[in-house]
Amino acid sequence: MEDRSALVLDAVGLQIGGARILHDVSFEVATGEMVGVIGPNGAGKTTLFNVISGVLIPTSGRVLLAGKDVTSRKVHQRARVGLGRTFQTSSVFPGLSARENVRLAAQSKLGGATSPWRMPRAGDEATAVAMRCLDEVELAHHAGTDAGVLSHGDKRKLEIAMLLATEPEVVLLDEPMAGVGSGDVAGLVEVIRRLHRSGRTVLMVEHHMEVLLGLVDRVAVMHHGELLAIDTPKAVMADTAVQQAYLGETV
Numbered sequence: 001m002e003d004r005s006a007l008v009l010d011a012v013g014l015q016i017g018g019a020r021i022l023h024d025v026s027f028e029v030a031t032g033e034m035v036g037v038i039g040p041n042g043a044g045k046t047t048l049f050n051v052i053s054g055v056l057i058p059t060s061g062r063v064l065l066a067g068k069d070v071t072s073r074k075v076h077q078r079a080r081v082g083l084g085r086t087f088q089t090s091s092v093f094p095g096l097s098a099r100e101n102v103r104l105a106a107q108s109k110l111g112g113a114t115s116p117w118r119m120p121r122a123g124d125e126a127t128a129v130a131m132r133c134l135d136e137v138e139l140a141h142h143a144g145t146d147a148g149v150l151s152h153g154d155k156r157k158l159e160i161a162m163l164l165a166t167e168p169e170v171v172l173l174d175e176p177m178a179g180v181g182s183g184d185v186a187g188l189v190e191v192i193r194r195l196h197r198s199g200r201t202v203l204m205v206e207h208h209m210e211v212l213l214g215l216v217d218r219v220a221v222m223h224h225g226e227l228l229a230i231d232t233p234k235a236v237m238a239d240t241a242v243q244q245a246y247l248g249e250t251v
Ligand SMILES: Nc1ncnc2c1ncn2[C@@H]1O[C@H](COP(=O)(O)OP(=O)(O)OP(=O)(O)O)[C@@H](O)[C@H]1O
Pocket: 016, 019, 021, 039, 040, 041, 042, 043, 044, 045, 046, 047, 048
């Protein structure tokens, strides 16, 4: 399976001081697959994302992206191999329009220069990419709107558009539903579903269980820094070890 895997975690461990934060985590995500990551508070989900994206370097084990060992590579180097990530907290520039936000992300991919008058052609191309990405997340009608006044749901869509502008093959979504009003959930779910249908590989941490279970192909369950289970949503929810881990919490 390794050669058709977009992402491989091979016995990944992270020790900080005396604390064992991740222990022997191994799983593979196939190209085009969507996998959800769940687990009780403090289970290690964010740390796992940090290890995959290069924010943290594991103290043992390997991380492979598209077959390449990226274990010791930095965040921007992993981006070059096709990894993109959104964060729990909003990363948009509130005083810039939605289009400008995506255009800057596109420009960073197209050649680094963020000054539009120095690279007019790249600027035009970046604007075209920005409009295409905004369209993909159903936000084209807000292209000229300041990002700061968008609803939480639209800000999340904008972050996904900014991510798409960097053309990632593997997309990490960190709690995309966090802070999103109930009226915006369905639209955002549709955008994430479309990301998946377009052939991208998606890994998503999400506390909104109903949303997650309805979207993903498989669910990875973290508990005390270990991978407790990885299977279809139905099989995972029927797993007694998983139910035990969530005892006292709502699954
Ligand atoms: N830099 C650090 N030093 C020491 N302990 C840490 C560090 N970072 C995280 N931890 C601990 O590692 C564990 C896993 O944290 P992590 O944030 O990855 O969990 P999580 O599953 O994302 O939790 P939540 O659902 O609450 O966001 C927690 O017990 C946390 O306190």
